[in-house]
Amino acid sequence: MSWLVWRQHRGELLFVSGAVLFVAAFFVVVHTLLAQSYADMGIGACDGATTDTCRNALNSLLLNYTWMSLVIYALLLTPALLGMFVAAPLVAREFEAGTFRFAWMQSVTRSQWFWAKVLAIAAASALAAAAVTATVTWALEPLVRVDALMTLNFLIPMTFPLFDVSGTALVATTVLAIAAGTFFGAVSKRTVLAMVLTLLVFAGVRIPMNSYVRPNLLPPLTLTAPISVNNPLQLVPLGSWLRGTGFIDQQGNTYELLAMVAGSCNQTGNEPSAFARCVDGLGLRSYVVYEPPDRFWIYQGIESGTYLALALLLFLGAWWQVRYRNA
Amino acid sequence: MTEIVMAEGLGKRYGGQWALRDCTLQVRSQRAVALVGPNGAGKTTLLQLLAGLLRPSEGWVRVAGGAPFQEAGRVLPHVAFVAQEQPLYRDFTGAELLTLGAHMNPRWDDRLVRERLRSLGVPLDRPVARLSGGQRSQVALALSLAKQAELVLLDEPLASLDPLARQEFLQTLMETLSEAPMTLVLSSHIVGELERVCDWLIILTAAYVQLSVSIEEALATHQRVVGPASRLDTLASFAEVIVATETPRQTTAVVRTSGSIFDPAWEVHPMTLEEIVLAYLTQARSPSRRQGWDAAV
Numbered sequence: 001m002s003w004l005v006w007r008q009h010r011g012e013l014l015f016v017s018g019a020v021l022f023v024a025a026f027f028v029v030v031h032t033l034l035a036q037s038y039a040d041m042g043i044g045a046c047d048g049a050t051t052d053t054c055r056n057a058l059n060s061l062l063l064n065y066t067w068m069s070l071v072i073y074a075l076l077l078t079p080a081l082l083g084m085f086v087a088a089p090l091v092a093r094e095f096e097a098g099t100f101r102f103a104w105m106q107s108v109t110r111s112q113w114f115w116a117k118v119l120a121i122a123a124a125s126a127l128a129a130a131a132v133t134a135t136v137t138w139a140l141e142p143l144v145r146v147d148a149l150m151t152l153n154f155l156i157p158m159t160f161p162l163f164d165v166s167g168t169a170l171v172a173t174t175v176l177a178i179a180a181g182t183f184f185g186a187v188s189k190r191t192v193l194a195m196v197l198t199l200l201v202f203a204g205v206r207i208p209m210n211s212y213v214r215p216n217l218l219p220p221l222t223l224t225a226p227i228s229v230n231n232p233l234q235l236v237p238l239g240s241w242l243r244g245t246g247f248i249d250q251q252g253n254t255y256e257l258l259a260m261v262a263g264s265c266n267q268t269g270n271e272p273s274a275f276a277r278c279v280d281g282l283g284l285r286s287y288v289v290y291e292p293p294d295r296f297w298i299y300q301g302i303e304s305g306t307y308l309a310l311a312l313l314l315f316l317g318a319w320w321q322v323r324y325r326n327a
Numbered sequence: 328m329t330e331i332v333m334a335e336g337l338g339k340r341y342g343g344q345w346a347l348r349d350c351t352l353q354v355r356s357q358r359a360v361a362l363v364g365p366n367g368a369g370k371t372t373l374l375q376l377l378a379g380l381l382r383p384s385e386g387w388v389r390v391a392g393g394a395p396f397q398e399a400g401r402v403l404p405h406v407a408f409v410a411q412e413q414p415l416y417r418d419f420t421g422a423e424l425l426t427l428g429a430h431m432n433p434r435w436d437d438r439l440v441r442e443r444l445r446s447l448g449v450p451l452d453r454p455v456a457r458l459s460g461g462q463r464s465q466v467a468l469a470l471s472l473a474k475q476a477e478l479v480l481l482d483e484p485l486a487s488l489d490p491l492a493r494q495e496f497l498q499t500l501m502e503t504l505s506e507a508p509m510t511l512v513l514s515s516h517i518v519g520e521l522e523r524v525c526d527w528l529i530i531l532t533a534a535y536v537q538l539s540v541s542i543e544e545a546l547a548t549h550q551r552v553v554g555p556a557s558r559l560d561t562l563a564s565f566a567e568v569i570v571a572t573e574t575p576r577q578t579t580a581v582v583r584t585s586g587s588i589f590d591p592a593w594e595v596h597p598m599t600l601e602e603i604v605l606a607y608l609t610q611a612r613s614p615s616r617r618q619g620w621d622a623a624v
Contacts, residue, residue, distance in 0.1 A: 007419070097414060098410065106474075107474070109403065
């Protein structure tokens, strides 16, 4: 079987390997440029980011790399592409061309045929995804640290989109997409239909997971601080997922903006300390709702586990279709 | 003598439509069977049931001692099947298909198949898509023979071939049959040429097996008889009437009988295999089927 798998899919393997190498080369360049910026801007000495010079340097570095999230969005699509172009034709094309009647009449059972193909394709794709994850994580580490320091929440491992190419996420979603492509190919026996269904299901699982499930999985933590603390965001652990900030009065009412509750203090004039004293007098504290960075692996585990379980069901469904349905 | 194929009450239904029904069949080892019938009679269904590509809807079938669908792992090494459209990986070269066969079959005769294709002038270094129809059939046949299976099933192998390629194909088949101990089942709606290769005849019409006898017996027991008008009922009393046409002056019929017809009123003519098959096909197409005949006369 291994010879057949290799012969039928060597083109795809070559293409995907090339793509992985291209992505790796791209991120090596990014990493080099980042390291250079670190040196040029003197950011290495800026851990803590207290001085204005440091803040400005960090800010301009981040501003130079806002496009990075677009690159990551593109990477998020790669599992779907693998599912559509590698997995969907895996079984469907054999049905369309009638070649399953040739393949299944060798002295190899349909089950052996199916699992040999599927496991090879899934393993190779997972390996590619793991390579991309490792490269991205390594290359963007300086940028991620700066982002965390600045508490900007634009590129930290806890949040979309970096979360989805970190840890086990990209590998798990890749396996899911491969499973979906295989399943719909085996059920519909039509490559194009299977490709469309794969894309729909991939998006249908991923988008709700990002925008609904993950934010509601565990209750976020809340930290309050005296209003005199200049930047309460710096009190939460570095790299936290910031869910909201605002102000809370003694009755427990929350306000997103100070102006919503402290309008009366505006008469204190332009002197900041007097304003702060006035606000303190109202008994207001500032609060931060956040999820600590040590939840990263919990979320990765839950999501990847869900994807892999779903993938297993789809693989078994596809296998059932191949083994027990009429040809 | 062992039975390589045994089927009892075998049937296959697609939706509400029976493609094959109530098929009881034994094929002895080392026979060469011609499976004949009109298009849509169930020939492909029967072959695919034997190959394990289809799951029986009713009844059972054993090939080389195992159920081909349920026990594929046991049966597959003993069965080779070439589907009607002769599906091969079109981007593979002949040589690559041979490598595939060698990797995926325990008893692969690589030397023999290479020699045969070379002697036929089939280029092995060219993608299958760029071979002629005849060459592709030869490759498909060679791949199925190299598997060294006891049972080789060929679905309409002659349909896509021109007369010359057909001769070469049948030649290859006969050579193999004389060299290797194997059983062949070959479906076709062209009968004449099969007589050279086959020794057993199965006629399948409208999902039912109408006849399963040796070709020798088929020739010995079928006659065309010509006799007086309106005497079909007496004829039916001592012979099985397959088809009959009556004119005001005479009755012409094809009958199957184990004995001889001594009644001097009937003029008896021997039949060729092609004529016998044609009679069964005519019977299947006429509105009054075999079962309906007795009632009609």
